[in-house]
Amino acid sequence: MTVPSKLPRLFVRSPLRASTEVVLDRDQTHYLANVLRLKPDSYVLLFNGADGEWCARIDKLAKKTLTLVVEHQTRAQEDGPDLHYLFAPIKRARVDYMAQKATEMGASVLRPTITHRTIAERVKVERLEANAVEAAEQCGILRVPEVHAPQKLAEILKQWNPERLLVVADETAAVSSPLEALASEAARPHAVLIGPEGGFDPEERDLLLSKEFVLPISLGPRVMRADTAAVACLTLVNAVWGDWR
Amino acid sequence: MTVPSKLPRLFVRSPLRASTEVVLDRDQTHYLANVLRLKPDSYVLLFNGADGEWCARIDKLAKKTLTLVVEHQTRAQEDGPDLHYLFAPIKRARVDYMAQKATEMGASVLRPTITHRTIAERVKVERLEANAVEAAEQCGILRVPEVHAPQKLAEILKQWNPERLLVVADETAAVSSPLEALASEAARPHAVLIGPEGGFDPEERDLLLSKEFVLPISLGPRVMRADTAAVACLTLVNAVWGDWR
Numbered sequence: 001m002t003v004p005s006k007l008p009r010l011f012v013r014s015p016l017r018a019s020t021e022v023v024l025d026r027d028q029t030h031y032l033a034n035v036l037r038l039k040p041d042s043y044v045l046l047f048n049g050a051d052g053e054w055c056a057r058i059d060k061l062a063k064k065t066l067t068l069v070v071e072h073q074t075r076a077q078e079d080g081p082d083l084h085y086l087f088a089p090i091k092r093a094r095v096d097y098m099a100q101k102a103t104e105m106g107a108s109v110l111r112p113t114i115t116h117r118t119i120a121e122r123v124k125v126e127r128l129e130a131n132a133v134e135a136a137e138q139c140g141i142l143r144v145p146e147v148h149a150p151q152k153l154a155e156i157l158k159q160w161n162p163e164r165l166l167v168v169a170d171e172t173a174a175v176s177s178p179l180e181a182l183a184s185e186a187a188r189p190h191a192v193l194i195g196p197e198g199g200f201d202p203e204e205r206d207l208l209l210s211k212e213f214v215l216p217i218s219l220g221p222r223v224m225r226a227d228t229a230a231v232a233c234l235t236l237v238n239a240v241w242g243d244w245r
Numbered sequence: 246m247t248v249p250s251k252l253p254r255l256f257v258r259s260p261l262r263a264s265t266e267v268v269l270d271r272d273q274t275h276y277l278a279n280v281l282r283l284k285p286d287s288y289v290l291l292f293n294g295a296d297g298e299w300c301a302r303i304d305k306l307a308k309k310t311l312t313l314v315v316e317h318q319t320r321a322q323e324d325g326p327d328l329h330y331l332f333a334p335i336k337r338a339r340v341d342y343m344a345q346k347a348t349e350m351g352a353s354v355l356r357p358t359i360t361h362r363t364i365a366e367r368v369k370v371e372r373l374e375a376n377a378v379e380a381a382e383q384c385g386i387l388r389v390p391e392v393h394a395p396q397k398l399a400e401i402l403k404q405w406n407p408e409r410l411l412v413v414a415d416e417t418a419a420v421s422s423p424l425e426a427l428a429s430e431a432a433r434p435h436a437v438l439i440g441p442e443g444g445f446d447p448e449e450r451d452l453l454l455s456k457e458f459v460l461p462i463s464l465g466p467r468v469m470r471a472d473t474a475a476v477a478c479l480t481l482v483n484a485v486w487g488d489w490r
Contacts, residue, residue, distance in 0.1 A: 078466075104467060104470060104473050105469075105473070139468045139469060139470065140467070140468045141468075177484070179484050179485065220351070220487075221323075222349060222386055223384045223385045224349045225349060225384065228346055228350070231476040232476060235476070235477040235480040236480060236484060239424050240424070243466055244422065244465035
């Protein structure tokens with residue numbers, strides 16, 4: 001075993017301050033007590049998306065609840081980019097993946113977006129939240145993105161705040177270099193929209209391209225799966241406008 | 246059903262020219278005849294990584310072999326970037342994923358790279374090849390990357406052609422903007438190396454950073470899983486040096 005051992009890291013909904021108690025739910029208790037077999041006086045890291053990251057000691061271990069005492073802060077809260085991520089839900093496993101990846105890429109808001117070609121069973125917001133939490137726990141991220149309820153693309157565009165630039169991957173983009181297209185706009189609050197496999201239908205594409213707040217960019221000459229396009233597009237906006245500078 | 250129907254697309258090892266016959270193997274026959282239930286005179290697309298993409302007609306359908314007649318070329322061969330992709334193999338499902346993603350991102354060569362912290366069962370070259378083929382089939386890619394046998398990082402570096410720049414994701418990179426770091430070098434044959442989960446060990450990092458052909462870049466302030474880092478890094482090199490311009 002050569003990988004350095006790390007403290008387990010859990011997202012909780014309680015406030016975190018020195019000396020407060022945190023009572024874990026059944027699933028998290030099961031994970032620490034039965035999967036990791038931690039004993040009282042072991043340490044774990046806790047974060048809640050608002051108070052930074054804290055080291056906490058396992059105090060009491062009952063059958064279905066585990067109580068921790070928060071000791072000291074290990075990291076101050078960090079907020080990450082103001083980056084909304086809109087995506088057409090696809091098959092279940094890939095939706096999970098897209099929520100995880102967007103979290104790793106620092107998205108602040110996840111918005112499932114229903115397009116004409118969206119093929120998906122009912123999107124479960126709780127499932128997206130669970131995936132975002134899991135990615136944040138595993139990747140040391142302090143802010144879990146907010147998940148919105150699914151909404152139709154046309155509705156989303158109708159209510160859009162035009163101050164926020166909406167970057168859309170579009171193979172017909174006029175400027176073929178995505179870096180040039182992004183650099184042509186000043187950094188401002190932004191969002192990325194990833195369409196369904198098979199692309200937007202012509203009516204949706206026309207609607208998108210008619211909006212002044214939409215910036216179409218090209219993602220190169222190869223077709224990519226939607227989840228690959230998502231990471232690629234988020235990488236480019238982070239590198240040009242975001243916190244990868 | 247609103248997604249436009251597409252012809253099935255298969256990678257084959259035979260030469261492709263008008264009027265030649267192609268006999269499919271058992272698995273591909275099963276896929277076309279039993280999964281897709283195609284009948285004689287149906288059309289499929291074939292590519293072999295050298296002769297472009299061709300439309301072929303199902304001619305004979307026997308129990309275990311299916312014979313096609315190649316009719317006309319639908320796309321000329323395209324080669325994509327001279328981009329080697331080195332990666333420390335990780336858990337099996339994620340290795341599959343990394344091979345698929347690198348293919349979508351246009352890698353020409355996949356090199357499993359054994360590091361001190363690599364945790365992986367024996368890497369199967371055939372399995373990586375199968376994943377690369379699958380991604381190429383599904384994403385309309387004409388060139389399937391070549392897969393090398395796994396090799397130790399130190400050996401790879403010893404035999405490295407210094408003309409080829411090796412981009413390494415490294416959180417301690419001196420220049421924090423990956424775009425600036427990449428733009429500081431002229432476009433030339435290049436490679437991307439993605440380390441294991443947990444990172445390179447200190448000795449390996451020192452070895453890498455001692456090489457003149459190594460360009461360390463930062464991938465932002467958040468930790469990412471190795472497969473996310475792979476797509477992010479390949480996106481940046483394609484956007485700055487490759488065929489996303």
